[in-house]
Amino acid sequence: xxxxxxxxxxxxxxxxxxxxxxxxxxxNVAGIQKVLRGQDLQFVNFTTxxxxxxxxDNNIENTYISSNNRLFDVNWPSxxxxxxxxxxxxxxxxxxxxxxxxxxxxxxxxxxxxxALGSDLRIDVAGINLFDEDLVDLVIIGPDGQIxxxxxxxxxFTAISVETLASTYGTAGIETAGWKIGTYTIQIKTxxxxxxxxxxVTDVKTLTIIxxxxxxxxxxxxxxxxxxxxxxxxxxxxxxxxxESESTKVEFLSGTEDTxxxxxxxxxxxxxxxxxxxxxxxxxxxxxxxxxxxxxxTVTAGDREDSYDTVDISVTExxxxxxxxxxxxxxxxxxxxxxxxxxxxxxxxxxxxxYSKTNDIVLDDNGEFSVEIDTASTTDVxxxxxxxxxxxxxxxxxxxxxxxxxxxxxxxxxxxxxxLLVRGDLKATTSDPSVAQGDxxxxxxxxxxxxxxxxxxVSPKGSGGDYIDGTDQGIYDTTSSISETDQSFTKxxxxxxxxxxxxxxIAVLSPGSDGVYNGLVxxxxxxxxxxxxxxxxxxxxxxEQLLEILQDATVNSAxxxxxxxxxxxxxxxxxxxxxPVATVGVGAPMVVSGSTNREEGFAIxxxxxxxxxxxxxxxxxxxxxxxxxxxxxxxxEGTYTVKADDGDGHTDELTASISGTAPSPTATVSPTATPxxxxxxxxxPTATPxxxxxxxPATPTPKQPGFEAVxxxxxxxxxAYLVLRIRK
Numbered sequence: 001x002x003x004x005x006x007x008x009x010x011x012x013x014x015x016x017x018x019x020x021x022x023x024x025x026x027x028n029v030a031g032i033q034k035v036l037r038g039q040d041l042q043f044v045n046f047t048t049x050x051x052x053x054x055x056x057d058n059n060i061e062n063t064y065i066s067s068n069n070r071l072f073d074v075n076w077p078s079x080x081x082x083x084x085x086x087x088x089x090x091x092x093x094x095x096x097x098x099x100x101x102x103x104x105x106x107x108x109x110x111x112x113x114x115x116a117l118g119s120d121l122r123i124d125v126a127g128i129n130l131f132d133e134d135l136v137d138l139v140i141i142g143p144d145g146q147i148x149x150x151x152x153x154x155x156x157f158t159a160i161s162v163e164t165l166a167s168t169y170g171t172a173g174i175e176t177a178g179w180k181i182g183t184y185t186i187q188i189k190t191x192x193x194x195x196x197x198x199x200x201v202t203d204v205k206t207l208t209i210i211x212x213x214x215x216x217x218x219x220x221x222x223x224x225x226x227x228x229x230x231x232x233x234x235x236x237x238x239x240x241x242x243x244e245s246e247s248t249k250v251e252f253l254s255g256t257e258d259t260x261x262x263x264x265x266x267x268x269x270x271x272x273x274x275x276x277x278x279x280x281x282x283x284x285x286x287x288x289x290x291x292x293x294x295x296x297x298t299v300t301a302g303d304r305e306d307s308y309d310t311v312d313i314s315v316t317e318x319x320x321x322x323x324x325x326x327x328x329x330x331x332x333x334x335x336x337x338x339x340x341x342x343x344x345x346x347x348x349x350x351x352x353x354x355y356s357k358t359n360d361i362v363l364d365d366n367g368e369f370s371v372e373i374d375t376a377s378t379t380d381v382x383x384x385x386x387x388x389x390x391x392x393x394x395x396x397x398x399x400x401x402x403x404x405x406x407x408x409x410x411x412x413x414x415x416x417x418x419x420l421l422v423r424g425d426l427k428a429t430t431s432d433p434s435v436a437q438g439d440x441x442x443x444x445x446x447x448x449x450x451x452x453x454x455x456x457x458v459s460p461k462g463s464g465g466d467y468i469d470g471t472d473q474g475i476y477d478t479t480s481s482i483s484e485t486d487q488s489f490t491k492x493x494x495x496x497x498x499x500x501x502x503x504x505x506i507a508v509l510s511p512g513s514d515g516v517y518n519g520l521v522x523x524x525x526x527x528x529x530x531x532x533x534x535x536x537x538x539x540x541x542x543x544e545q546l547l548e549i550l551q552d553a554t555v556n557s558a559x560x561x562x563x564x565x566x567x568x569x570x571x572x573x574x575x576x577x578x579x580p581v582a583t584v585g586v587g588a589p590m591v592v593s594g595s596t597n598r599e600e601g602f603a604i605x606x607x608x609x610x611x612x613x614x615x616x617x618x619x620x621x622x623x624x625x626x627x628x629x630x631x632x633x634x635x636x637e638g639t640y641t642v643k644a645d646d647g648d649g650h651t652d653e654l655t656a657s658i659s660g661t662a663p664s665p666t667a668t669v670s671p672t673a674t675p676x677x678x679x680x681x682x683x684x685p686t687a688t689p690x691x692x693x694x695x696x697p698a699t700p701t702p703k704q705p706g707f708e709a710v711x712x713x714x715x716x717x718x719x720a721y722l723v724l725r726i727r728k
Contacts, residue, residue: 015033015034015035015094015131016131016133017130017131017132017133017134017195017196018133019133019134019135019161019194019195020193020194020196021040021192021193021194021196021197022039022040022041022042022070022196022197023035023036023039023040023041023042023131023196023197024041024042024043024044025041025042025043025044025050025084025092025094026044026045027043027044027045027046027047027084027090027092028044028045029092032081032093032094032095033092033093033094033095034094034095034097034129035074035082035094035095035096035097036074036096036097036098036099036129036130036196036198037074037075037076037079037096037097037098037099038073038074038075038099038197038198038199038200039073039074039099039196039197039198040070040071040072040073040074040192040196040197041066041070041071041072041074042069042070043066043069043070043071043084044069045090046069046084046085046090047089047090048085048088048090049065049066049069050066050069050071050084050085051063051064051065051066051084051085051086052064052065052066052071052076052082052083052084052094053082053083053084053086054076054077054078054080054081054082054083055081055082055083055086060086062076062077064076072197073197074096076096078096079096079097079098080095080096081093081094081095081096082094082096097129099129099130099198099200100127100128100129101125101128101130101136101188101190101200101202102124102125102126102127102128102202103123103124103125103186103187103188103202103203103205104123104124104125104126104205105121105122105123105124105186105205105207106121106122106124106277107119107120107121107122107173107237107277107278107279108122108237108277109277110276110277110278112207112277112278112279113206113207113208113278114207114208114209114210114278114279114280115176115207115208115209115210115237115278115279116209116210116211116212116234116235116236116237116275116279117176117177117179117181117209117210117211117212117236118176118177118212118236119176119212119236119237119279120172120173120174120175120176121173121174121176121207122169122170122171122172122173122174123138123165123169123170123173123174123186123188124170125162125165125166125170125188126166126170128162128165128166130162130190130195130198131162131195131196132161132162132163132166133161133162133163134161134162134190134194134195134196134198135159135160135161135162135190135191135194135195136159136160136161136162136165136188136189136190136191136194136195137157137158137159137160137188137189137190137191138157138158138160138165138169138186138188139157139185139186139187139188139189140157140184140185140186141184141185141186142179142180142182142183142184143180143181143182143183143184144180150174150175150179152177152178152179153174153175153176153177153178155174155175159194165188176209179209180209181209181210181211182208182209183206183207183208183209184206184207184208184209185204185205185206185207186204186205186206186207187201187202187203187204187205188201188202189201189202210234210279211234212235212236212304213235213304213307213309214233214234214235214236214239214241214275214297214298214299214304214307214308214309215233215234215235215297215309216231216232216233216243216295216296216297216309216310216311217231217232217234217311218230218231218232218295218311218313219231219232221311221312221313221314222313222314222315222316223287223313223314223315223316223342224315224316224317224318224319224341224342225287225288225289225290225315225316225317225318225342226286226287226288226318226342226343226397226398227286227287227318227341227342227343228253228256228284228285228286229284229285229286229287229313230257230282230283230284231243231282231283231284231285231295231311232280232281232282232283233275233280233281233282233283233297234275234279234280234281235275235279235299235304236275236279236304237275237276237277237278237279238274238275238277238302239274239275239299239301239302239304240272240273240274240299240300240301240302241272241273241274241275241281241297241298241299241300242264242270242271242272242273242297242298242300243270243271243272243273243283243295243296243297244264244269244270244271244295244296244298245269245270245293245294245295245296246269246294247269247291247293248267248269249269249287249288249289249291249293250268250269250285250287250293250295251268251269251285251286251287251288252268252269252270252271252283252284252285253284253285253286254268256283256284257282257283257284258273258276258281258282258283259271259283259284259285260272260273272300287313287315289315290315290316290317291314291315292312292313292314292315293312293313293315294310294311294312294313295310295311295313296308296309296310297309297310318340318341318342318343318397318414319340319341319414319415320338320339320340320341320346320395320397320414320415321338321339321415322337322338322393322395322415322416322417323337323338323339324336324337324338324393324417324419325419326419326420327419327420327422328375328385328419328420328421328422329375329421329422329423329424329425329448329449329487329513330375330376330385330386330387330388330421330422330423330424330449330513331375331376331424331448331449331450331451331512331513331514331515332375332376332424332448332449332487333372333373333374333375333484334372334373334375335370335371335372335373336348336358336370336371336372336373336393337368337369337370337371338368338369338395338415339366339367339368339369340363340367340368340369340395340397340414341367342367342397343363343367343397343398344362344363344398345360345361345362345363345397345398345399345400346361346363346369346395346396346397346398346399346414347359347360347361347395347396347399347402348361348371348393348394348395348396349393349394349395349396349407349413350382350384350385350391350392350393351384351391351392352392352394352406352407353384353404353405353406353407354396354399354402354403354404354405354406354407355380355382355404356380356404357371357373357380357382358371358373358382359403359404360400373385375421375449375513376449376451376513376514376515378515384421385421386421386513387421388421388422388423389420389421390418390419390420390421391418391419391420391421392416392417392418393416393417393418393419394407394413394415394416395413395414395415395416396411396413396414397414399411423449423512423513423561424447424448424449424450424510424512424513424561424563425446425447425448425449425563426445426446426447426448426450426453426508426509426510426563426564426565427445427446427447427565428443428444428445428453428506428508428565428567429443429444429445429567430442430443430506430567430569431443431444431599431600432569432597432599432600432624433568433569433570434569434570434571434572434597435495435569435570435571435572435597435599436495436571436572436573436574436575436596436597436598436599437495437496437497437498437499437501437571437572437573437574438495438496438497438574438648439494439495439574439597439598439599439602440492440493440494440495440599441492441493441495441569441599442490442491442492442493443455443480443490443491443493443506443508443567444488444489444490444491445488445489445508445565446486446487446488446489447482447487447489447510447563448487449487449510449512449513450482450487450510450511450512450513450515450563451481451482451515451525452479452480452481452482452489452525453479453480453482453489453508453509453510453525454477454478454479454507454508454509454510454511454525454528454529455477455478455479455480455491455493455506455507455508455509456475456476456477456506456507456509456528456529456550457475457476457477457493457504457505457506457507457569458475458476458504458505458507458543458546458547459473459499459500459502459504459543460500460501460502460503460504460543461500461502461543462540462541462542462543462545462546463475463538463539463540463541463546464540465500465543466496466498466499466500467496467499468493468495468496468499468504468569468571469493469494469495469496469499470495470496470497470498470499471496474538475529475532475538475546477528477529478491478493479525479526495571499571500571501571501572501573502570502571503568503569503570503571504568504569504570504571505543505547505566505567505568506566506567506568506569507547507550507564507565507566508564508565508566508567509528509550509554509562509563509564509565510562510563510564511523511524511525511554511562512560512561512562512563513561514561517531517553517554517557517560517562518554518557518558518559518560518561518562519552519553519554519556519557519560519562520532520535520553520554521535523553531553532549532550532553535553536549536553547566550564551564572597573650574596574597574598574646574648574650575596575597575650575652576594576595576596576598576604576626576644576645576646576650576651576652577594577595577596577644577652578592578593578594578642578644578652578653578654579592579593579594579595580654581642581654581656582656583656583657583658583659584632584658584659585632585658585659585660586632586633586634586635586636586637586658586659586660587632587633588632589629589630589631589632590608590614590629590630590632590656590658591627591628591629591630592606592608592617592627592628592629592630592642592644592656593625593626593627593628594606594625594626594627594644594652595624595625595626596621596624596625596626596644596646597624598621598646599621600621600622600623601620601621601622602620602621602646603618603619603620603621603646603647604618604619604620604621604626604644604645604646605617605618605644605645605646605647606618606619606626606628606642606643606644606645607642607643607645608630608640608641608642608643608656609640609641609643610635610636610638610639610640610641610658611635611636611637611638611640612634612635612636614630614631614632614635614640615630615631617629617630626644632658635658636658637658637659637660638657638658639655639656639657640655640656640657640658641653641654641655642654642655642656
């Protein structure tokens with residue numbers, strides 16, 4: 001009877017739900033029957049015990065035997081084809097799927113997270129694969145809890161069929177008239193007893209219901225002139241609206257946010273539109289002048305016609321604040337930077353002219369801008385920055401599409417500053433006033449306004465003398481680049497082993513801000529020596545004559561901005577010289593010092609050999625001096641040979657003495673050996689005892705010593721002898 005009853009329900013549709021606990025699989029129905037994983041199955045009209053098989057490559061992989069014609073909680077290992085009573089006369093094929101219950105909140109075709117009160121909300125479940133007869137709950141929880149029945153709009157949300165869910169709430173939508181303003185959560189739940197055993201729940205969707213009347217709000221009510229402001233209009237979906245301001249200084253920005261491209265009239269301070277499906281519209285506006293402005297939105301048709309709302313906006317002056325060095329050296333780079341309180345781009349005029357480098361500079365998200373200016377540029381020359389004196393910079397916000405060129409007489413700037421342009425300068429020095437053959441030295445300094453400097457070194461013998469590095473004869477020439485950070489330069493130069501000794505003259509030259517030595521034709525730092533040799537006869541010239549030629553070709557040329565610093569450097573044969581060494585007692589430190597013309601940091605080995613060889617010392621040259629300290633603890637008395645050696649065959653040596661130490665201050669002698677004469681001297685603890693001691697006479701008048709004096713002298717000699725014996 002049960003089988004025949006359900007057969008009457010099912011007819012020829014196959015797997016079927018009655019809104020109860022089972023998915024019915026009928027042996028009398030042709031075709032493939034659907035099964036969702038997680039369902040409970042009831043088999044009807046099968047002549048033998050229903051057994052389900054999974055077949056893979058004609059092999060049985062899994063077997064599931066029903067009990068009382070039922071299988072519970074289908075959780076088979078995969079989706080796809082399964083067979084009931086495989087190979088039997090009543091074989092039926094099953095198609096196993098995962099349950100799918102999608103949910104999306106929409107108004108019309110648009111997915112929404114908020115709607116205006118009174119709008120119809122679609123619960124889009126397109127793609128759901130539950131049976132139409134399965135019963136589900138549409139769980140809607142609002143400010144007052146779960147809404148199971150909406151008596152205002154005659155809507156029921158519990159125990160509704162999937163068909164009703166899809167065809168009614170998924171198509172026409174849920175009516176929200178009379179609902180409360182606030183936040184709602186919405187999800188779909190199944191119950192096993194009403195959905196073939198399925199127990200499923202969807203993700204939670206959040207919806208905000210806002211008031212149904214038209215409203216306009218601004219992200220802020222105080223803005224800067226030319227600053228883009230976002231407006232939000234809310235209302236009932238589909239309502240026709242007009243957004244406007246009485247002032248023509250208000251410009252709605254077509255194409256930004258939802259702002260349309262058509263206007264009410266010929267100006268951009270009014271347009272018409274409709275409320276979007278989610279009950280919201282966003283628009284963009286800016287203000288060309290300072291002041292206070294009112295923007296109004298009005299519903300122009302329908303049940304809410306002529307309802308309106310307004311928002312007031314206060315507009316302050318736009319401005320640019322510069323961040324630039326107040327003094328700039330001609331020929332150097334500097335950063336032209338600042339911050340604007342509004343806008344997207346800024347033009348910087350230099351002496352009332354905008355250059356390509358300063359046109360349409362893009363502002364970042366913080367309104368800041370920065371561009372590097374090279375005052376020595378030959379490709380993008382900014383003429384006012386090449387002449388010494390005060391220069392005025394002016395900023396113009398959103399001066400778009402006007403390009404480089406002169407500022408118009410009616411244009412007003414949004415900020416200005418003056419900077420001072422000065423000529424570059426040159427400073428240079430050498431690391432040492434003299435240098436030894438085979439060593440090296442450093443030339444360093446600053447060259448503001450230059451990209452590089454030339455360094456030319458002339459021998460004491462002029463053009464016939466040696467290069468300082470010993471590689472050739474004539475004028476030694478090299479270059480050094482300038483740091484863009486602090487305009488400094490450093491050049492290390494090696495001195496040849498056998499170069500001319502005497503005073504070399506070093507000429508450090510800068511071509512100035514134009515990068516050219518003006519006394520020569522197109523002579524840059526790269527070809528200064530070549531141009532000198534082409535313009536002058538440099539052969540058989542003295543040092544003085546070569547320096548005159550160099551000056552005439554550069555700094556002495558008419559109108560020249562070249563710079564020159566002359567330095568001298570004495571080249572000498574290497575030497576080391578020891579200073580006299582003081583005599584010390586055993587245990588006292590022996591300090592050895594000396595001087596040398598070896599380069600800074602050069603290593604000097606100092607030794608001290610005598611009755612004992614003291615531990616050698618390796619010391620570094622510092623400011624032409626070196627110092628070594630020897631520990632004489634345990635050394636023997638005597639004469640020592642102290643030697644300083646630079647390792648290149650340059651040495652100096654002298655003798656020094658280490659004497660015995662003084663008697664210990666705690667030493668005692670026999671009382672009977674102590675003379676009674678008051679003139680006995682007290683020996684200091686650190687003094688070296690002597691073989692004899694001369695007592696001070698008791699009276700100033702000299703006389704021949706008597707027996708008492710003789711005994712006193714003898715006593716002193718005995719004491720001295722005992723002390724020496726003890727120390728030895």
